[in-house]
Amino acid sequence: MxxxxxxxxxxxxxxxxxxxxxxxxxxxxxxxxxxxxxxxxxxxxxxxxxxxxxxxxxxxxxxxxxxxxxxxxxxxxxxxxxxxxxxxxxxxxxxxxxxxxxxxxxxxxxxxxxxxxxxGQDGAVIITGTGSCGYAHVGEQSLSLGGHGFGLGDKGSGAWLGQQAVEQVLLSLDGFQQAIELQQAIMGQLDVNDASGVVECLAGKSSSEYAKLAKTVLDCAAQGDSVAKAIVAEGALYISEMARKLFTLQPQRFSMIGGLAEPLKPWLDDDVASRVSAAxxxxxxxxxxxxxxxxxxx
Amino acid sequence: MxxxxxxxxxxxxxxxxxxxxxxxxxxxxxxxxxxxxxxxxxxxxxxxxxxxxxxxxxxxxxxxxxxxxxxxxxxxxxxxxxxxxxxxxxxxxxxxxxxxxxxxxxxxxxxxxxxxxxxGQDGAVIITGTGSCGYAHVGEQSLSLGGHGFGLGDKGSGAWLGQQAVEQVLLSLDGFQQAIELQQAIMGQLDVNDASGVVECLAGKSSSEYAKLAKTVLDCAAQGDSVAKAIVAEGALYISEMARKLFTLQPQRFSMIGGLAEPLKPWLDDDVASRVSAAxxxxxxxxxxxxxxxxxxx
Incomplete structure (x- = not known):
């Protein structure tokens, strides 16, 4: 049989x-x-x-x-x-x-x-999901960038976007700045009413909990919230700079993968965004x- | 007896x-x-x-x-x-x-x-040790600011100074910026030679491990390292702003306590530094x- x-x-x-x-x-x-x-x-x-x-x-x-x-x-x-x-x-x-x-x-x-x-061929990738990192492999050369983890680096990643947003929301709740839209959106998602509610939800939590807030940050940025826009722009600038460092190895192909690859693409510098090929x-x-x-x- | x-x-x-x-x-x-x-x-x-x-x-x-x-x-x-x-x-x-x-x-x-x-009398305090926070109590009014914890706030604290410095050192090691003096000092203290050594030392560690790096950051800033100076200045600005918010309650006395109170004092705005009384x-x-x-x- x-x-x-x-x-x-x-x-x-x-x-x-x-x-x-x-x-x-x-x-x-x-x-x-x-x-x-x-x-x-x-x-x-x-x-x-x-x-x-x-x-x-x-x-x-x-x-x-x-x-x-x-x-x-x-x-x-x-x-x-x-x-x-x-x-x-x-x-x-x-x-x-x-x-x-x-x-x-x-x-x-x-x-x-x-x-x-x-x-299986040479090329470069940037992964932006919960964390962020870049890698290129061309001939005998390889280059690895970022990926140092939550709280140490991973700029532009989901966890980083979430963590930056929470920091700004807490500063806003304490009156150090205004971030009204972002504050409402993040507190709505966490279903809390004050700073201690935010802290209780997130203190000591893993990167994946923070990454769950990333879509909210990107949505606020797309809707024009200035604090959210500044966070996303800073993260995207890091990713663009990372791509250009990988390009110094002259990879034939470049892909962006991970859950944030698509939503971040409109925020990347044109010289980087134009080189992205599908994985x-x-x-x-x-x-x-x-x-x-x-x-x-x- | x-x-x-x-x-x-x-x-x-x-x-x-x-x-x-x-x-x-x-x-x-x-x-x-x-x-x-x-x-x-x-x-x-x-x-x-x-x-x-x-x-x-x-x-x-x-x-x-x-x-x-x-x-x-x-x-x-x-x-x-x-x-x-x-x-x-x-x-x-x-x-x-x-x-x-x-x-x-x-x-x-x-x-x-x-x-x-x-x-036992009314007054205001800012604590800057491992974390940072402010509190004022005047008559029936009290105001509590910051103190949201490591990774959520605590700007200007020992753990925040250490964490910010490590982020900048890792960016420097990846070639995103130059922070040579700070990089040498932090890596010397951690006794590591590369980025993965830094990550291995600190990933998942508590705020107190990061706070151990604060003195090194302050020393580098005092010696004129521009990256360290920018970190300390940002932290001190937050503490000065926090003090001014506490002053809105018109406390009779204001003290700064915690391990970083003395080393941060030269970096505070004059209107704040001049009001500090000993605890x-x-x-x-x-x-x-x-x-x-x-x-x-x-």
Whole structure:
């Protein structure tokens, strides 16, 4: 009896793990993506155990989605692109994980995003989602910019836009400035009436909670609120400057990915916006390509 | 046999608890402070259990220091000034604590600081330590400003100075700007060589870790580093504006307290700096005065 995925078909796992979620795909060369799974945050900077748990959980969900028994995970050749593993000791901790796969190839989420966006070819990417960062790979050269995380950098990201807005709203509530529209919109979204309500909602919360406010900030900016416009313009200027730094490597293609790529585009400088090409494949496919490339070398 | 503190002497406990540490004193009307104790962070915003633990621990240390048996803590009339209890549900959680004292009177650390600084009289204070905030109490009126916490406000505070500096250093390391002196000083203090070292040191760390960098930022500013100067000037401008808002209540006295009060003074606007009077007593003594005032009403 013929099964859908014969036992001789090589199964690949592609993982894209970041500060908000972990996405897994099961992939074969013949059929492409045959299953997907999504689990929680997977940035080892916020906990190595949590990251490994999210990788395992999303993998199981993807296997189930593909109709493949979970005990076949030992056949998977895994490509794993993770945020945070630019920090050497975190790379080491994840890379020495006693993983359940046939083989695992680890790199940064930026690298797999770039491979995916340009279908394995050289190029540059900027990711603006919960965080922000840029990466270019051309010949032997690569350049990684930003991505230092919430509260340390990540200008122009969703979490940064949200955090900047909350700071301005609190200054407005204390009478240090006027930010009436932004204040009403943010407090409406948080469903609070005063400064202590705002603080109670957000103090000690993760970047993803702040990123939920980003759309409100962008909407206020689009409607002409001057405080929101100043925040978005500052974030977009950083992203434009980042793009120009990546362009110094003369990449053939440049893509912007992540949830804020589209909404930020109208705010970018023209020389940057005009060079944006659509990403060909998502980061998790890039992770599969990476695994294929690395496995071929082994 | 006469004991040092007769069993008829009323013992008071004064607590000043903030984001970095919790200070306790044992006090009698006849002898003043007879014992002190210091324990860890006590801002319930970062954990109610931790805050209660720090209050208990510092109290025990202060009793020991006073040569009083720990089982006499049931005699204490406690005044507790805590950061974070401006948030109503945190006030409620601490205030309904099954405390081991004879009586406990809870208020904000700002209120007890103000009572202490002006020896129980009306006045205004600005606290700039790990965080920053302002408070004025004149007749029936009171005004509380700032103090929203790390990442939400607290401009001009130690943690804010440190965090701003690290952001600028990371931008400098990525080539978005030049901040050579500040970069060298901060990386020297952290003992790291690159951006990922900085991130590894600080990602997810508490405000007190960032506040440790404040002196370095102030030193760089004093030596003329333009990036450090811009950070300190922005923080000091916020503190000056906060002072002027407090002055609208026409307080008789104004004090600045906390570890950054002295180093920030040269950066304040003249109309503010010229009105600074020394705090008469510290916040933990203010907490004792508060307990005495409240207990007299009961």
């Amino acid at each position: 013929a099964t859908k995925h014969s036992e001789t078909t090589q199964l690949y796992l592609g993982i894209d793990g970041g500060g908000s979620k972990c996405r897994a795909i099961i992939y074969t060369q013949e059929q492409g993506v045959i299953g997907t799974g999504v689990s929680g945050r997977a940035n080892p900077l916020h906990g190595v155990e949590q990251a490994l748990h999210s990788i395992s959980e999303s993998t199981q969900l993807a296997l189930t989605d593909a109709g493949i028994a979970s005990d076949r995970q030992g056949e998977l050749i895994a490509g794993v692109g993770l945020a945070g593993v630019n920090v050497p000791h975190l790379f080491e901790q994840i890379n020495t994980w006693n993983h359940p796969f046939q083989a695992m190839y680890l790199t940064t989420d930026l690298h797999t995003a770039c491979i995916g966006a340009h279908e 060909i494949a998502p980061p998790e496919i890039g992770a599969v390509y990476f695994a294929m490339q690395q496995h071929a070398k082994d | 006469a004991t040092k503190h007769s069993e008829t002497t009323q013992l008071y406990l004064g607590i000043d608890g903030g984001g970095s540490k919790c200070r306790a004193i044992i006090y009698t009307q006849e002898q003043g402070v007879i014992g002190t104790g210091v324990s860890g962070r006590a801002n319930p915003l970062h954990g109610v259990e931790q805050a209660l633990h720090s209050i208990s621990e510092s109290t025990q240390l202060a009793l020991t220091d006073a040569g009083i048996a720990s089982d006499r803590q049931g005699e204490l009339i406690a005044g507790v000034g805590l950061a974070g209890v401006n948030v109503p549900h945190l006030f409620e959680q601490i205030n309904t604590w099954n405390h081991p004292f004879q009586a406990m009177y809870l208020t904000t650390d700002l209120h007890t600081a103000c009572i202490g600084a002006h020896e 008469i007593a510290p916040p933990e003594i203010g907490a004792v005065y508060f307990a005495m005032q409240q207990h007299a009403k009961d």
